[in-house]
Amino acid sequence: MLYLLGVNLPDTRRVATALTYIYGIGNSTGESVCHRLGIHPRARLNELTEDQVTRLSQLLNTMKIEAELKREVSNRISQKVNMGCYQGIRHQMRLPVHGQRTRNNARTARRLNGRGFQKREYSRCGVLMKFHRTILN
Amino acid sequence: MLARIAGQRGIQRGVRSKLLGLACASAAPRIPKHHDAPSRAMATTAVVTKARNAPVLKVQPWTRDTASPDNVRKIVALPSDFLECFPVEELPLTLQKTFAFFATPSLMLRKSTLRLAAEISKAFSGDKSGPTQFVVDGVKGIGKSAALLQVVMHHHALKHVVIYIPRASVVINGTEPFVPRDEILYDQPALAASILDSIYGLNQHLLEEIKLSDAASGYANLGELVRDAATDPSKAHRNFDILMRELLDPQTAGLRPPVLIAVDQVNALYSVSEYHDVGSKPIEGHRFSIARTLLDLFKTPNGLPNAAIVGATDPTVHTAQPANLSRLQRVATEEMPELPLVVSHADVTPTTALEKQEWIGEKAVVFELPPLSTDEVSTLMEWYMRGKLMYRVELHRRLVERQRVMTGGTGQALFNSCLASRVADPRTIEFISTSVPEPSEHSVLLVGDLSVATEDERAEMLHVLKGGDMDAEQDRGTAAQVFLDEIPELERMQCG
Numbered sequence: 001m002l003y004l005l006g007v008n009l010p011d012t013r014r015v016a017t018a019l020t021y022i023y024g025i026g027n028s029t030g031e032s033v034c035h036r037l038g039i040h041p042r043a044r045l046n047e048l049t050e051d052q053v054t055r056l057s058q059l060l061n062t063m064k065i066e067a068e069l070k071r072e073v074s075n076r077i078s079q080k081v082n083m084g085c086y087q088g089i090r091h092q093m094r095l096p097v098h099g100q101r102t103r104n105n106a107r108t109a110r111r112l113n114g115r116g117f118q119k120r121e122y123s124r125c126g127v128l129m130k131f132h133r134t135i136l137n
Numbered sequence: 138m139l140a141r142i143a144g145q146r147g148i149q150r151g152v153r154s155k156l157l158g159l160a161c162a163s164a165a166p167r168i169p170k171h172h173d174a175p176s177r178a179m180a181t182t183a184v185v186t187k188a189r190n191a192p193v194l195k196v197q198p199w200t201r202d203t204a205s206p207d208n209v210r211k212i213v214a215l216p217s218d219f220l221e222c223f224p225v226e227e228l229p230l231t232l233q234k235t236f237a238f239f240a241t242p243s244l245m246l247r248k249s250t251l252r253l254a255a256e257i258s259k260a261f262s263g264d265k266s267g268p269t270q271f272v273v274d275g276v277k278g279i280g281k282s283a284a285l286l287q288v289v290m291h292h293h294a295l296k297h298v299v300i301y302i303p304r305a306s307v308v309i310n311g312t313e314p315f316v317p318r319d320e321i322l323y324d325q326p327a328l329a330a331s332i333l334d335s336i337y338g339l340n341q342h343l344l345e346e347i348k349l350s351d352a353a354s355g356y357a358n359l360g361e362l363v364r365d366a367a368t369d370p371s372k373a374h375r376n377f378d379i380l381m382r383e384l385l386d387p388q389t390a391g392l393r394p395p396v397l398i399a400v401d402q403v404n405a406l407y408s409v410s411e412y413h414d415v416g417s418k419p420i421e422g423h424r425f426s427i428a429r430t431l432l433d434l435f436k437t438p439n440g441l442p443n444a445a446i447v448g449a450t451d452p453t454v455h456t457a458q459p460a461n462l463s464r465l466q467r468v469a470t471e472e473m474p475e476l477p478l479v480v481s482h483a484d485v486t487p488t489t490a491l492e493k494q495e496w497i498g499e500k501a502v503v504f505e506l507p508p509l510s511t512d513e514v515s516t517l518m519e520w521y522m523r524g525k526l527m528y529r530v531e532l533h534r535r536l537v538e539r540q541r542v543m544t545g546g547t548g549q550a551l552f553n554s555c556l557a558s559r560v561a562d563p564r565t566i567e568f569i570s571t572s573v574p575e576p577s578e579h580s581v582l583l584v585g586d587l588s589v590a591t592e593d594e595r596a597e598m599l600h601v602l603k604g605g606d607m608d609a610e611q612d613r614g615t616a617a618q619v620f621l622d623e624i625p626e627l628e629r630m631q632c633g
Contacts (some may be wrong), residue, residue, distance in 0.1 A: 035413040041311035042411075 011046040019043045024065035193240045201294040208514045214243045222338035229282040250284045260445040269440040270501035273449040278549025279506045281449040289399045298340050298396045305402040306454050309422045311411030322426045337363045348590040390442035406610030413570035435497045508546025521555045
């Protein structure tokens with residue numbers, strides 16, 4: 001495993017695919033990184049030379065990934081919540097933000113949205129009360 | 138045991154193929170994943186030889202006297218010294234599949250291959266007006282790679298310098314590291330080193346006898362130059378350029394043995410590669426220095442001195458966008474703006490690019506291989522029976538004609554058909570010993586007598602040489618008619 005910028009990347013994967021394990025890099029960005037560094041498409045991560053790994057890490061340092069990207073996303077959500085706009089309210093209420101249906105489904109939004117804004121309910125009664133409020137909405 | 142059960146009479150075709158597959162799976166070792174390894178199907182077939190206990194057949198190896206009319210339609214084995222330089226795993230994939238089923242890699246010598254070898258030998262005769270650039274073309278599975286391989290073995294046996302690239306698609310398929318040489322060209326040091334290593338292995342003694350004309354290079358002979366570059370990729374491209382310059386120098390043409398450069402999958406060199414530049418734009422194949430060197434040889438206007446270059450096309454190589462497509466689009470925009478710019482892949486096949494002669498010189502010759510004749514199909518089927526590829530089949534005229542018609546005379550389709558045991562249908566077996574018709578007199582080829590097209594005919598046919606008989610089409614029509622006349626109407630309807 002290659003430890004790069006706080007992430008363990010699998011050695012045996014192709015370089016473009018291994019880079020997707022970094023938060024903020026997808027298939028497209030991974031391939032464009034390989035193009036900029038002159039790495040051939042079928043190269044595996046364990047075949048890279050030290051010079052190539054160094055240049056790779058230098059290039060990744062210039063990109064907004066991992067913690068910095070997460071911080072920016074969190075700041076944007078906080079900004080919307082503080083603004084009091086519709087999307088901010090939906091984040092606060094842990095409901096879908098982009099107009100999805102809530103009559104059913106919406107389980108992902110209820111699990112992931114607004115985790116930074118809701119206080120944790122440690123008592124069972126508190127969890128049940130929160131569940132009932134969610135159903136009513 | 139499963140293979141033995143599959144060979145028993147009365148087993149249905151679908152069940153037989155499944156039993157064979159189970160036999161292969163049970164005998165297959167665990168194959169580590171590697172991006173250079175052949176596909177799972179190829180790896181499985183490579184084990185089939187052991188699983189099915191392929192008989193070791195006595196086959197004469199290729200020698201300098203093999204290429205003669207006496208040996209037409211004979212099965213000839215690849216020589217062991219050639220296989221040391223080019224193991225079966227490095228040969229074209231279409232040939233690997235066939236070789237995997239036999240203990241000894243062998244090919245049938247065709248009349249068209251003899252003709253091709255004779256045409257190439259004319260280039261070494263000193264006639265400067267003759268062609269020195271050849272392209273072997275034909276439909277998929279007709280035997281282009283096999284013909285090229287046999288030509289390579291022929292010239293290797295004659296002690297000529299042979300540069301053989303079995304898979305030119307490695308230049309563009311994205312498996313080799315690449316570095317930019319300048320704004321236009323890109324180098325592939327590791328690939329160049331591996332090519333030089335194969336050149337050294339095949340021509341070691343010949344290269345060590347050729348002295349370098351340029352003393353500044355620091356090497357005593359070409360063998361030393363190639364050996365050094367094969368071990369040090371940083372010198373590979375420089376030494377490769379020196380090697381090509383020395384071998385194709387017109388001033389020293391008479392002082393060295395003839396040179397044959399054979400490239401399989403040559404159409405890959407002028408297609409778009411899997412590589413991208415810094416701006417994420419795909420790089421065209423001809424921008425790689427190895428491909429550029431080879432394509433320049435095809436376009437040399439005055440031919441090659443005491444040398445020849447042969448390329449075989451491969452329609453299975455993915456040509457996403459040929460190098461001339463952007464030029465075609467620009468021309469379409471400027472001259473006929475009302476035409477749509479979208480060009481389908483069917484419009485830019487390798488044959489189309491050959492007809493446009495975008496990448497071959499005016500004197501280059503396109504050699505089209507003919508389909509298999511009845512005699513050749515019979516020889517191959519007999520060989521497959523000896524190699525236990527087909528089970529309990531009586532070889533007779535009707536069966537051979539049917540196979541020839543159903544496969545279109547292509548060797549690959551015939552092999553697949555026999556492999557799938559489509560021939561071994563008990564309902565079609567006839568125990569009537571009918572002899573296969575003897576070859577007619579006009580099919581005998583004299584190597585020295587070449588029925589080459591005249592200059593006018595060549596210009597008319599875009600430098601196309603037909604490698605087979607004039608009445609090959611008539612033979613196929615006759616065979617089809619014989620087949621249709623003999624089968625009952627109901628069975629004909631079922632065959633479609």
